[in-house]
Amino acid sequence: MFLMNSIISNHSEDKKFNFTINNFFKINKLGHILKQCNFRKEKGFSCIKIFKFIFMLVFSGKNLFRTLDTGKTLEFSKDVVYRFLNSPNFNWRKFLLMLSSSIITNILKPLTSDDRVNVLIVDDSLYSRNRSKSVELLARVRDHVENKYVKGFRLLTLGWSDGNTFLPLAFTLLSSAKEKNRLCPENQTLDKRTNGSKLRKEAVLKSPDAMLKLIKRAVEIGIPASYVLFDSWFTYPKTLIQILNLKLHTIAMVKAMPKVYYDYDGKKLNLKSLYSSVKKRRGKAKILSSIIVGIGTDKDGNKIESKIVFVRDRNRSRQWLAIISTDTSLSDDEIIRIYGKRWDIEVFFKMNKSFLKLGKEFQCRSYDSMVAHTTIVFTRYIMLSLENRNSKDLRTVGGFFYQCCDELQDIQLCEALQIIISTLKDILKEKVLLSKEIIDLIIDSFIKALPCYIKEKLSLFSCES
Structure with missing residues (x-):
């Protein structure tokens, strides 16, 4: 009797889960978006069928090898899956951006008041391939957690958040801008007109340049956002000005670099000198001080100002942190509150690596296959993020x-x-x-x-x- 109840319960859960996935594919028209992004096959199985099979693998608890090893009869062989992942013609970047843009416009925006601040968030995370030897564009990259160099890529990601829901918009698997740090070359036989070839060119850009390309694409497609958030690795006055030219403000952590100067009181001072020259609040105030500084000039020679807020480091009581905002009209508290939304992308990386098999499900060697699989993993997160929003926000009932x-x-x-x-x-x-x-x-x-x-x-x- 107990066994029968378990079977019925499991069957019911499977039906409910399959309905959720089918509903996600249908409502968001994934098949239609794939066609718009050059996903076509001259013969054989449709792209949407192969995409859906890979999409559901992680939820079955098995990888491709284990799925084939179970003896379960599949409609297609593993070669079909690998050919799909290795194709340089499919425009995976366009697919992810179109999918997220459609969800933001048609599903999330109607649920969000006009007063809520929507933001773009940029960050990078280690995409480790430490046991690999012949992966295309494999490079020695810095692991900031372990404080050492490892083999792999830096996964530079651009996401959107309204404070409740985070969606990935675009990403670049960065190799190394220095050729001496690249352990494997790119595929020279690839047609230079393909989407895969264009992605390889961006893979060897410096991270600030790659970041600006991602933000520009999001602006061109009309993603609703007022601010760009990132940590101190990207915070340079030149970068802030370039983002301002895209009609977006920036709120970011500032690193105390000795050779980066700001205009204050007629002098050029670095961050430590700025902190020393301002008056601090007494007691145990969390916000120590704030000042308006110049970060450069625009095309007409007008001074561009930004606001730097000094806050107490809660981990080290005698130390301080600095946050810069190109929107000087914001209050100190509002700058800190908005910057707090940057944490959404850290949760996103943790979820993808720990639960959704990012970089672990397929040990492919081509750059195209890594981009393809990363996009599919991000699509899984989008579905889970929407389901999480539906379970918490009563307005999604309709x-x-x-x-x-x-x-x-x-x-x-x-x-x-x-x-x-x-x-x-x-x-x-x-x-x-x-x-x-x-x-x-x-x-x-x-x-x-x-x-x-x-x-x-x-x-x-x-x-x-």
Whole structure:
């Protein structure tokens, strides 16, 4: 009996999960987006079928090898999967950007008030291939956690957040800008006109240049955001000015670099000198001070100003941190609050590496296959992020929520007006000593003088009275 209940329960859960995935593919029109991004096969299985098979692998608890090893009959062989991943013609970057843009515009934006601050977040994370020897564009990259060099890539990622939901927009698997740090060359036989060839060129850019390319694409497609958030690795005055030229403000952590100067009080000072020259707040204030500095000039020679906020380092009581904002109209507290949204991307990286098999599910050697698999992993996260939003935000239930909301507001207004008029009646009886007929006449005259939209709300009160 227990076994039967377990089988029924598992079957029910499987059906529910399959429905969730099918619904995600259908509502967001993944098949249509794939076609728009050059996903076509001359013969054989459709791209959407292969994409969906790879997409669901992680949720089965098996990789491709284990799935084939179970003896389960598949419609296609593993060669079909690897050919799909290795194709340089598919535009994976366009697919991810179009999918996230569609979800933001059609699903998340209607749920977000106009007052909420939407942001773009940029960060990089280690994409380790430490046991590999012949992976295309493999390089020696710095692991900032372990403080040593390892073999792999730097996964530079651009995401969008409204404070509740984070969605990845684009990414670049960065090799090394220095040729001497690249352990393996790129595929020289590849057609230079393909999407794969263009991605390889960006893989050897310096990280600030690659970041600006990602932000520019997000701006061109119309992603709604007011600020760009990133940590101190990208914070240079030149970069802040370039982002301003894209009509976006920046809020970022500032690193105390001795050769990076800011204009303050007619002098050029580095960050440590700035901190020494400003007056600090007394006591154990979290915000120590804030100042307006110049970071350069625009094309017309006008001075570009930014605001630097010095805050206490909670891990080291005698140390401080600095956050810079190119929007000088923001208060100190608001700058810190908005910058706090940058943590969303750290959760995103943790989720992809620990649970969604980023860099672990396929040990491919071509650069195209790594880009393809990373995009599929990011798509898994998008689905989970939407499901998380649906489970927490009641407004995602649909129009029924708004109908209930409107009805609730109407009842509250009706009750409030009823209380006001009943109180007015009691006061007229006690204080003015008028008859019931005269009081009713005064109330009727009062109601007739009200605007029409209020009189409609009073129809319930009139019926009850």
